[in-house]
Amino acid sequence: MAGMISFDEIDGYTVDVSPNERKYMCCICDSFILISPVHLNPSMGFICGFCWQYKHRFVKENDIILPQPLYEEFALSILFPCKYCEYYTFFDSPATKHEIQCANRIFECPLSKLNKWILPTMEYCNWQDTDGLSMVAHIKEKHEEFILRSPFEMSYQDIKNSEEERRLYIAILSNRSIIAISSEYDKEQNQLIFRCRSNKTGYAELNYQCRVEFSTSHSKVTDFVLVKVLPLGAKILETTEDYFSVWLDFLDDSSKFRFYFEPSLEPGQLNEFYLEDYYY
Numbered sequence: 001m002a003g004m005i006s007f008d009e010i011d012g013y014t015v016d017v018s019p020n021e022r023k024y025m026c027c028i029c030d031s032f033i034l035i036s037p038v039h040l041n042p043s044m045g046f047i048c049g050f051c052w053q054y055k056h057r058f059v060k061e062n063d064i065i066l067p068q069p070l071y072e073e074f075a076l077s078i079l080f081p082c083k084y085c086e087y088y089t090f091f092d093s094p095a096t097k098h099e100i101q102c103a104n105r106i107f108e109c110p111l112s113k114l115n116k117w118i119l120p121t122m123e124y125c126n127w128q129d130t131d132g133l134s135m136v137a138h139i140k141e142k143h144e145e146f147i148l149r150s151p152f153e154m155s156y157q158d159i160k161n162s163e164e165e166r167r168l169y170i171a172i173l174s175n176r177s178i179i180a181i182s183s184e185y186d187k188e189q190n191q192l193i194f195r196c197r198s199n200k201t202g203y204a205e206l207n208y209q210c211r212v213e214f215s216t217s218h219s220k221v222t223d224f225v226l227v228k229v230l231p232l233g234a235k236i237l238e239t240t241e242d243y244f245s246v247w248l249d250f251l252d253d254s255s256k257f258r259f260y261f262e263p264s265l266e267p268g269q270l271n272e273f274y275l276e277d278y279y280y
């Protein structure tokens, strides 16, 4: 039967979406919905799988939330354009990782809307840069009060006593690279969560890794965990390696956290990663 619309001329029966097509965008992060599970809040709009990980931030007790299996099925036939280049991405495919390493990636200031959940009362900064390299100069000029001086250390007491504006700490590693360290309380889990994000493109394996050492008065030994560092604004489904969480009950006023950053892999070890996921 001949219908009005035919996708037959297009490889894989795919629908090409314009970069400004609002109806395929998430109402929380304002980007294309590329990751499942997709949910609908009828009064707000669709919520992507990336944002759904942090539903404790925006879902209220009486909100109506509807899972969207049909949307997920339909989205599989759509080609979504990368925000920064000519690349196209499929829903829920490994290629959604493309944005993490897109060479044309635009980096927003860590004090932008990007971190609105940990900085709810800020006046957000609109600064952005095509390669992130001038971010160090920008941070020094405009956000001096957020800079965490080396050695990169903070105490639980500081975090507890700080105004919410101080939930973000910026470690300057060189005149080209910064790491934004955010701290967030998860009241449901009774945890304090740290995330490290850099102005460097690439998978965590091509980026820095962070070694977080922490100590309390009752544990004489300093414990540590390794945390992956991802690009600022990277949309990924987090695994336990992508953040550092610690029970609040475990902490006391003498608890301290110290952050060490180092490149994750030696240059010679990189080839495998390019082969595995970097395809068009």
Ligand SMILES: [Zn+2]
Pocket (backbone or CB within 6 Å): 026, 027, 028, 029, 030, 031, 047, 048, 049, 050, 051, 052
């Ligand atoms: Zn979203």
Ligand SMILES: [Zn+2]
Pocket (backbone or CB within 6 Å): 082, 083, 084, 085, 086, 087, 098, 099, 102, 103, 104
């Ligand atoms: Zn791209």
Ligand SMILES: [Zn+2]
Pocket (backbone or CB within 6 Å): 109, 110, 111, 112, 125, 126, 127, 138, 142, 143
């Ligand atoms: Zn800024």
